[in-house]
Amino acid sequence: MELRRNSIWEFKDSDLAEDSVYRVLDIMHDVESVVLFSLNGSSATVRPIALSIQAFTEQIKNHKATKSVFTVPNFLLVAEDNISEDHIARRDKNYNLIKDIIVDRAFLFDYATKKRTPRLAEYARKVGLERKALARLLTQYWRYGQDKMALLPAFSKSGGLGKERKPTNKPLGAPKQPRTVAVERAEKYIVSDTDKAMFKLILKKYYLKVSGLTLVKTYKKMLIDKYADEVRLADACGKPPFVPTLKQFNYWSKKLFSKDEIIKQRTSENDYLRNKRGLLGSVIQDSFLPGAHFEIDATVADVHIVSELGSQHILGRPTIYIVVDRASRMIVGMHVSLYHASWRAARQALVNCFLPKSNYCREFGIDINNSKWPCAHIPKELVCDNGEMVGLEPRKVLTPMTKLSFTPPYRPDGKGVVEKRFDILNKEVIHDFLGTTKGGNVVRGSRDPRKDAIYTLKEVTTEIIKAVLEHNSSIFDDLAFSSQLLIENDLSPTPVNYWKIHVIKHKHELQSANPDEVIARLLPPAEVSMTRSGIHFKGLYYSCQEVEDLDLTSIARTSGQWRLEARIDENTTNYIYVRLDKNQGFTRCSLMSRSRMFSNKSMIESDFIQDWLDSKKELAPITVASIDDHKSRNKMTKEAKQRNKNSKTITFAEKTKNIRQNRQEELEATTNILTAKTENQKVDSTLVPNVIENKVAVLPQGRKRKIKGDNL
Known part of the structure; x- marks a missing residue:
């Protein structure tokens, strides 16, 4: 396996070096040695060790030395532009102090193999630095990668960041500062472990639940439940109560419970999953092909x-x-x-x-x-x-x-x-x-x-x-x-x-x-009627060529109407789909001209007309005049019956005898007649059709009016 400078190796169960993670500082072929630096130690000064290249490769073959990784601290993972000028100056100053000795391979080999290295003390005196300070700089340089960035100051952990401080008799944090000298602030309360345990119980009781109280109201509940005696005593003495402040309570609520715990406890599972959970995935991550979903x-x-x-x-x-x-x-x-x-x-x-x-x-x-x-x-x-x-x-x-x-x-x-x-x-x-x-x-x-x-x-x-x-x-x-x-x-x-x-x-x-399958399966089903005027549905009439060819309207007129299965498209009234024969598919039927008022409208307008018509019928089921007419008709019928009852009793034959003469007498009695002679000469046109009378009826003359100019 290839050995590289700055590569990381882990030794385990090896008889040449302690179990640890090592960095390869240098490979010296002239002396056939490899210089290793231990990365597990926390000491400020660590000396490297040297092994022969052959022994090191044997450890690799025996799987006692394996390739490993080293996690670089976060304060080193920063861009050059984001480093402050003070830190850059400090880094460059430390690098200039060691830049001449880190390139001396003879010093590195001696420092790794000998207990005493006079060269280190001599170089320290030359640059005006203590020997231990120089050793600390070399340790930092070798531990963090053997480059200039390894010498950046590690101020990110200053102040004990992330570590919980133990309470003492001295208050932690900034003291209370009055804005003016005229007012004296209350003594600062020191939060103990007992207080922290109490904070935890109070938060679980009032704050960490669905629809829980706000933090301010939870703090007030804590004072009522746990510090009531102190508040009463302070009120009687006229001094501020010696209790934790809202700021301290707020601080420790975030220290005792993580943000994720607070969010989960204060919301329901459904609301958390819908509105507050992390969105690492997406519904489209597995649906990249059209039609999949x-x-x-x-x-x-x-x-x-x-x-x-x-x-x-x-x-x-x-x-x-x-x-x-x-x-x-x-x-x-x-x-x-x-x-x-x-x-x-x-x-x-x-x-x-x-x-x-x-x-x-x-x-x-x-x-x-x-x-x-x-x-x-x-x-x-x-x-x-x-x-x-x-x-x-x-x-x-x-x-x-x-x-x-x-x-x-x-x-x-x-x-x-x-x-x-x-x-x-x-x-x-x-x-x-x-x-x-x-x-x-x-x-x-x-x-x-x-x-x-x-x-x-x-x-x-x-x-x-x-x-x-x-x-x-x-x-x-x-x-x-x-x-x-x-x-x-x-x-x-x-x-x-x-x-x-x-x-x-x-x-x-x-x-x-x-x-055809979509229309039959998905469109809303309905029943329509085949009538003498066409296919009727909700007051609208439809027809198609097949209805005309089979003369179905004539059959409906003579034999009576019948029901048909249909499919309705709610978007339009222009057409519907009707199954004219149970063994056939659906036929598209178009709106007839007699229903043209609903052309190019949605089917909901037909429903609206039906509702509108029903509302008008409900508004006036009968007219007020019809009620009066009905009462008047009943009264007239009653009077006529009474009149007929009071007349002398005659037979039906006598009643129907001489109807034409009775009719003529009724006309003479109820109408204006010009002269009796004229009336006697009139001929019934119903009995003698096509008779033309050549008689002139003399009309009565009025008085003669004077015309202007007659006296001239």
């Missing part, structure tokens, strides 16, 4: 919205679902609705995640191709919290497609990537909307944000989609350190570039999604 979560948007059918109707705050790829930070799916966090809304976000995005964006007036948002895949594992995804239905639907992974309760850091996306969307878009709550940071007395709400659900969704597209094209520094493919292909570290290059290089965990 998708994270899904929901939050209530920080903005109030209004209805598209009437801006005077405030609908509250929508719920945003986001699905994020953990490796690339790509937002791969989203959904905005008025439903609370639930499986109904989550499944819509997953449908958006698993299907191409161009059609989805087109519904909101954003025209993109699938390459700009190239996410239509199923992940290897879907990470969610213990909420809407825990039920049996999500497991039954998603387990055949992907693996579900749940984070512990109250641990959002388990899916920190999606949590951060919510923060980004709030800061970039949502907090700029009118009607925003700004995350609850509303000053008391300020304007209610609901008064400023002007945006509809569709408008908010449109802006969030734009923000998602911008996010996917933004540069994230962390991505540059996650994969070298970006650097090799000279691509900006954006989520979309990270996604695309890994897919192209076949380094991903993505699975292709079958659109």
